[in-house]
Structure formats: C-alpha cells, structure tokens
Amino acid sequence: MTMCRRTKFLSVAVSGILAFWTASAEVTVNGLFSDHMVLQRGKPIAVFGTADSGEAVTVRLNNREAKTKTGKDGRFLVMLPAMQAGGPYTMEIAGEDNTIVINDVMLGEVWLCSGQSNMEWTMRNNTDGEELLKHVNNPDIRLFNVNRDSSFYPQTALNGDVKWQLCDSESAKNFSAVGYFFAEKVQRELGVVVGMINSSWSATRIEPWIASEAIIASNAELWRTKRELLLARQPGSEFQEQLLEGYFDQLDEWEDAASDAFDEKREIPAPPVYPWQLAAKKMLGDPSVIYNCMIAPLTPYSMAGFLWYQGEANLWDGKVYDQMMAMLVDGWRSAFKDNSLAFYFVQLAPHLKQANPDELPKMWEAQERYADSAENVGMVVINDIHSVNDIHPPDKRMVGARLANKALKYTYKLDVPNPDSPRLAAVTMDGSSMKLDFKNCRGLASTGGSAVFEIADDIGRWYPAQFKINGTSIIVSAQDVTAPTMVRYGWDHTAEANIVDVETGLPLGSFRYGELPPRGRVDALVPELKDYKLVYRFQPGSNIMSGDGLSAVYTIANDEPCAFSRIAYFVQLVKADGQSEFVAVDMDAFTDDIKKVGLPTVASGASFQCEVNNVKVTSNVPGIKNGFFEKGCNIEFFPGNYVPENKMGIPGASDEKFDFGDMIATTGVGYGSFQVHNYAEKQTLFAFNAWQNNAGADLGVGTNPDGNPDWTFTRSAGKYAYAYILVLVK
Numbered sequence: 113m114t115m116c117r118r119t120k121f122l123s124v125a126v127s128g129i130l131a132f133w134t135a136s137a138e139v140t141v142n143g144l145f146s147d148h149m150v151l152q153r154g155k156p157i158a159v160f161g162t163a164d165s166g167e168a169v170t171v172r173l174n175n176r177e178a179k180t181k182t183g184k185d186g187r188f189l190v191m192l193p194a195m196q197a198g199g200p201y202t203m204e205i206a207g208e209d210n211t212i213v214i215n216d217v218m219l220g221e222v223w224l225c226s227g228q229s230n231m232e233w234t235m236r237n238n239t240d241g242e243e244l245l246k247h248v249n250n251p252d253i254r255l256f257n258v259n260r261d262s263s264f265y266p267q268t269a270l271n272g273d274v275k276w277q278l279c280d281s282e283s284a285k286n287f288s289a290v291g292y293f294f295a296e297k298v299q300r301e302l303g304v305v306v307g308m309i310n311s312s313w314s315a316t317r318i319e320p321w322i323a324s325e326a327i328i329a330s331n332a333e334l335w336r337t338k339r340e341l342l343l344a345r346q347p348g349s350e351f352q353e354q355l356l357e358g359y360f361d362q363l364d365e366w367e368d369a370a371s372d373a374f375d376e377k378r379e380i381p382a383p384p385v386y387p388w389q390l391a392a393k394k395m396l397g398d399p400s401v402i403y404n405c406m407i408a409p410l411t412p413y414s415m416a417g418f419l420w421y422q423g424e425a426n427l428w429d430g431k432v433y434d435q436m437m438a439m440l441v442d443g444w445r446s447a448f449k450d451n452s453l454a455f456y457f458v459q460l461a462p463h464l465k466q467a468n469p470d471e472l473p474k475m476w477e478a479q480e481r482y483a484d485s486a487e488n489v490g491m492v493v494i495n496d497i498h499s500v501n502d503i504h505p506p507d508k509r510m511v512g513a514r515l516a517n518k519a520l521k522y523t524y525k526l527d528v529p530n531p532d533s534p535r536l537a538a539v540t541m542d543g544s545s546m547k548l549d550f551k552n553c554r555g556l557a558s559t560g561g562s563a564v565f566e567i568a569d570d571i572g573r574w575y576p577a578q579f580k581i582n583g584t585s586i587i588v589s590a591q592d593v594t595a596p597t598m599v600r601y602g603w604d605h606t607a608e609a610n611i612v613d614v615e616t617g618l619p620l621g622s623f624r625y626g627e628l629p630p631r632g633r634v635d636a637l638v639p640e641l642k643d644y645k646l647v648y649r650f651q652p653g654s655n656i657m658s659g660d661g662l663s664a665v666y667t668i669a670n671d672e673p674c675a676f677s678r679i680a681y682f683v684q685l686v687k688a689d690g691q692s693e694f695v696a697v698d699m700d701a702f703t704d705d706i707k708k709v710g711l712p713t714v715a716s717g718a719s720f721q722c723e724v725n726n727v728k729v730t731s732n733v734p735g736i737k738n739g740f741f742e743k744g745c746n747i748e749f750f751p752g753n754y755v756p757e758n759k760m761g762i763p764g765a766s767d768e769k770f771d772f773g774d775m776i777a778t779t780g781v782g783y784g785s786f787q788v789h790n791y792a793e794k795q796t797l798f799a800f801n802a803w804q805n806n807a808g809a810d811l812g813v814g815t816n817p818d819g820n821p822d823w824t825f826t827r828s829a830g831k832y833a834y835a836y837i838l839v840l841v842k
Contacts, residue, residue, distance in 0.1 A: 159191075170205075171203065218254070222413070229424070230424070241285075253278075254278060264345045290511050293509050294515050302520075417523060418455045461494050469606070472605035494514070533618040535551050564576055572686060647669070648709075674706060680840040682696045699728075757774070
C-alpha cells in the first residue's frame with residue numbers, strides 16, 4: 113500500500129514535469145526579441161527560445177547565420193558572432209513550421225536596471241517630470257519594461273505582452289528615471305544606440321532577486337532556511353525526496369495507529385504535519401521568487417552590465433547585506449554566462465524612515481564594503497541628493513548621471529572627470545588629534561551640510577569634533593578627548609553631505625574608523641588584573657548570538673585551553689550623559705574548562721549555580737561594597753529559564769522576587785542568566801540576562817533599585833550609550 117501511494121505520487125509529479133517541457137509548440141521567443149530591440153555590440157549574441165523537442169532552428173542577422181536543434185526540454189540557444197555597433201537590421205528565427213521576423217534591430221549597448229522603488233521611480237514622477245518629458249524624443253534610446261511577476265520556479269517567458277519601445281515622451285513616462293538619465297548620458301557620449309531593460313519592483317527585499325543556485329551554493333548558516341526552501345521546491349531533488357520519504361514513513365505509522373485507535377474506540381491521534389518546506393505558501397520575500405520571473409527569462413541575453421538601486425527593504429540587514437549583494441551579482445553573472453558584466457549601484461540616501469539612527473549608516477557601510485571587495489563593481493554616493501523626509505529622492509537626474517560616469521570611466525575607458533567620491537585612505541594619531549587623509553580627490557571643501565565628525569574616547573563615548581581642512585587631509589579633535597580611539601563622519605540616518613571634492617563636487621560618504629583598546633579601561637581602574645589573560649570580550653545590547661541561538665559570538669575570543677586558578681569579570685557601562693560605572697569581580701576558579709567561563713550558552717555547556725570563594729570586588733558604583741570576601745558570594749550562570757524560588761537556601765534570598773537565590777527552571781535555550789552576587793551583603797554585583805534580546809536584554813551593575821534586584825525583566829541594555837564585558841583568567 114505504501115509503495116503504491118509513493119509510486120503514484122512520484123509518477124504523477126514526473127509526468128507533469130515532462131508534459132510541461134515536451135508540449136508541442138512552434139518556435140517562440142520572449143518579448144526581448146521584438147521590433148526595435150537592441151543587441152549588445154562586441155560580444156557574442158545569444159538568441160534563445162522554445163520549439164518542439166529536437167526541432168532545427170536557424171537564426172539570421174546581418175548576413176550571419178547560426179543553426180541548432182532544441183533539446184529534450186524544447187529549449188534552444190543560438191550564438192551569433194560578436195558584431196560592431198550598427199543597424200537597423202532584420203533578424204529571422206526560423207523553425208520547421210514557422211519563422212519569426214524582427215525588424216529595426218540595432219547593435220549598441222544594453223544595460224539592465226533593477227531594484228526596488230527608487231529604481232522603479234518613473235520619469236513622470238521625477239522632479240519637473242512633466243516638463244522634461246515634453247523634450248524626450250530619442251530613437252537611439254530603446255526602452256524595455258519587465259512586468260511584475262513571481263514564482264517558485266524559473267520561467268522562460270516574461271509576464272504579459274512586453275516589447276521594446278523607441279524612447280519618446282509616451283514610452284519614457286513610465287520608465288525608470290534613473291535608467292533613462294543613465295541612458296541619456298551614455299548615448300550622448302558614445303554615439304551608439306543604448307537599450308535599457310528595467311526590471312524593478314517597489315518595496316522588495318534583495319533575497320527574492322537572488323538566483324537560487326547562488327543561495328544553494330552558500331554554506332553560511334544565515335541561508336540555511338532559505339536553502340531548504342529552494343531545495344524542497346526542486347522537483348526530484350535529493351532533499352525533496354528525503355522530506356517526502358520521512359513524511360510517508362510518519363504517515364504509515366499514523367495510519368496503523370489511527371486504525372488501531374478506531375478499532376479500539378479510542379481517540380484518533382493527529383496525523384503527521386506535512387513538511388513546512390513543502391507546505392510553505394509563496395511569499396514575495398521568499399528567496400529567488402522574483403528572479404525566477406523577472407531576471408531568469410532574460411538570461412543569457414548579452415549586455416554590458418547591471419544597475420542596482422535597492423536596500424531600503426533590507427535596512428536592518430547592514431551586517432550581512434554585502435554578502436547578499438555578492439550572491440546577487442555572482443548569481444546574475446553566472447546566469448547571463450558573462451563574468452565580465454559590470455555592476456554599478458547606488459548607496460542609499462539619508463532619510464528619516466526608520467527608528468534607529470544607527471541602522472542606515474550600517475547599511476551604507478555594508479554597501480561600501482561590497483564595493484571595495486568585488487571586481488568590476490562601483491558605488492555612487494548620493495548623500496547630497498535627497499529629501500530627508502522622503503525615502504524617495506524625487507530628482508533622479510544626478511543619480512543616473514553619476515552611474516553613467518562610472519560606466520563611461522570604467523566600462524568604456526573614456527577620459528572623463530573622476531566619477532569616484534572621496535574616500536578615507538589613512539588615519540594618523542597625533543596626541544589629542546587625528547589626521548585623516550583622503551583619496552579620490554584633488555582637495556576638500558565644507559558645504560555646510562548636516563554631517564558632522566565625531567571622535568570617541570577609550571571607553572566609547574562619542575563627542576562632536578572640530579575639523580580643519582588642509583588640502584586632501586582633515587584634522588579632527590574634541591576638547592574633552594585627550595586620547596581619541598575612533599572617528600566617524602555622518603553616522604546618522606539624516607546626515608547630509610558636508611565635505612565634497614573641490615574639483616568634482618562629489619560628496620564624502622559616511623564612514624567610521626578605529627576600535628577600542630581590547631582590554632578597555634580594566635588595567636587603569638583595576639591594576640591588579642593587569643597580568644590576567646583576556647579570554648572574552650563582548651558588548652551587551654548588540655547581537656552576540658549565533659544564528660542558531662546556541663552559542664555566543666564574541667568580539668574577542670582567546671579560549672585556547674590553559675590552566676588557571678582565578679577568574680575575573682569586568683563590566684563597564686556608559687550612560688547617555690557620559691557617566692561611567694564599572695565593577696570588577698575576581699574569584700577562585702569554579703571550573704577548569706576555559707570555554708565555560710563566558711556566557712552560559714547551550715553550546716558551551718556552562719550551567720552553574722554555586723558559591724564562589726575568595727572574591728575581590730572593585731567598583732565605583734555607590735552602594736556596592738568593595739573589598740575581599742572569603743565567603744558569601746555566588747554565581748547564577750545558566751542558559752535556560754529560571755524562577756524566583758530559593759530552592760538552594762541562599763541566606764536572605766526571596767522566593768517572590770528574582771534576586772541572588774533563584775532556581776533553574778529549564779535547560780536548553782531560554783531566558784538566560786549571567787549574574788554574580790554578594791549574598792552576604794544582599795547585593796547583586798552585576799547581571800546580564802536574556803542576552804538574545806539585544807537592546808532589550810537585562811543589564812545592570814549593583815542591585816536594581818526598582819523591581820527585581822537582579823535586573824530580570826528590566827530590558828535595560830538599550831539605555832546605555834556603550835557597554836562591554838571582559839572575562840579574564842589568571
């Protein structure tokens with residue numbers, strides 16, 4: 113019975129797939145191959161479509177001819193030799209039963225522009241768009257709009273009746289303004305026909321634009337769920353087969369159990385749950401679903417490169433957005449079978465449309481990080497072209513022109529003005545000042561924008577800095593900082609460009625540089641810890657957990673095995689007003705495993721609820737008793753949940769409030785407690801709980817004056833301007 117069901121299921125699935133690929137049809141091509149089309153000059157020309165399986169197909173263009181036969185899937189690909197700019201030509205695509213004739217075919221430059229709403233932003237919505245459109249009439253620019261569509265599976269045909277259009281006021285009004293202004297400048301400078309393909313969709317994330325092959329090839333834990341979704345949707349894949357086999361096994365067991373329960377008049381058990389990877393409904397944010405319909409059907413059309421303007425929908429992904437861009441570009445280049453394809457993109461503009469002023473700068477940093485790491489990639493900075501109150505800068509003329517300048521310089525090797533914004537090249541410490549040297553500029557000038565320089569002291573407090581420009585260098589300093597450690601510029605979501613290149617007017621983009629001393633201020637504040645080894649450093653309030661939630665990702669980890677007899681914890685918190693509080697707790701070792709002295713995560717195996725001896729406490733927090741305590745201190749280190757019951761009988765602990773006598777309630781991933789107490793004095797020395805909640809974690813030095821003494825449920829980590837914890841051993 114089981115084999116019959118499985119065989120029937122698989123045979124129906126396979127026959128459906130074969131029927132899809134082998135249906136009889138005349139020669140067809142998608143809308144890319146239409147009158148007024150533009151083919152890429154100087155590169156082999158790909159012509160592709162579908163016909164009957166095994167059918168002979170001949171393509172003719174400008175006295176060139178190439179032939180092929182369709183494969184078993186009914187698809188064909190004909191490659192014509194590279195040709196120089198020219199036209200108009202006629203292309204014929206002939207099968208055994210029909211011939212497609214395409215007129216007014218031009219050889220020139222082809223670019224694909226893509227992204228979300230800022231790339232989709234049309235000419236008629238542009239600043240002065242209606243007036244500009246009155247003067248748009250250039251048949252040497254050809255426009256092609258891809259209709260919105262999404263699917264679990266790669267498509268060969270585009271959605272709707274889409275065709276190339278000559279550029280005039282009517283066709284341009286609904287075309288990407290960035291794409292049009294790019295084409296206008298490139299066409300004028302090169303003197304050849306330029307074809308622009310616009311495939312954009314407002315409010316979309318980057319993941320649905322990435323080719324499935326690029327995601328599947330990634331081994332990063334970040335992409336595990338997305339990989340499983342894609343593999344589960346591949347008909348006949350090994351992963352799909354494993355999911356189905358496992359489900360069928362469970363179904364067999366359920367049928368037997370249900371039959372027995374029915375016969376015995378017992379409650380029928382619930383049937384097994386269908387694998388979520390197979391049951392998931394299509395969502396617009398799913399990986400590859402837009403690529404499948406709006407990019408895949410265009411491949412492998414020959415072109416010069418891609419333009420990209422996206423990121424608003426991924427604003428909180430600044431930490432990994434550069435990795436996402438790398439997969440996007442690598443996947444597209446592979447699908448178009450051309451690793452030389454250029455990729456020029458737009459760094460997001462300042463705007464108010466998010467709650468955290470720090471997130472957009474992190475996205476800017478990620479975008480710049482990708483531009484620096486990849487070949488044949490360029491980024492344009494537009495923090496001087498914006499409307500801070502609108503996520504959509506309404507005038508795209510300069511955006512398109514800056515992208516065009518990148519292409520003219522680096523793709524077409526023309527002698528044009530420097531298209532690159534100034535960039536930080538080097539930093540030199542000079543006492544209480546920092547000297548910043550910049551590249552990509554002839555000289556710098558201040559424009560009076562809102563972006564400011566800031567420098568930080570050795571515990572991470574930021575101060576507005578005075579600056580002095582000297583050619584291509586800038587000297588920054590702040591009155592209250594005698595030993596600066598870090599510098600940043602424009603590190604705010606509304607920061608408008610204040611520094612520009614005097615020759616090109618291109619703006620300096622946001623940046624940050626430097627790092628805090630690894631040991632922070634521990635050696636100055638607690639000199640007796642100078643000879644202790646730093647094992648871990650981490651920053652409460654930030655994302656310090658791995659993707660699976662089982663282990664900590666430390667800023668510094670020196671946890672190679674070693675013998676030690678003492679363990680010390682140093683916690684320093686900086687408040688919004690700049691005031692700093694700290695505590696150092698030095699104790700006899702309670703474990704000989706160095707990997708268990710940090711955060712008590714599931715992966716570390718650390719779980720301790722015990723007394724600690726010979727404790728030295730040093731703190732500047734009023735109320736914390738400093739000194740040496742032979743007895744009377746304890747730790748509560750565990751990854752799971754806990755309850756206030758004082759099951760261990762800690763003297764003075766409460767059964768109602770969370771304090772220094774709580775009880776472990778669950779093992780495994782849970783709320784989590786990382787606490788040290790002086791129960792003899794009825795004091796919490798420090799507490800860091802629910803660390804997976806990032807800024808919503810519980811954090812405090814000393815006893816919490818309100819609510820639970822050990823800071824449980826306070827969600828207080830976000831109130832500190834800066835915080836760090838050191839774990840040291842001797």
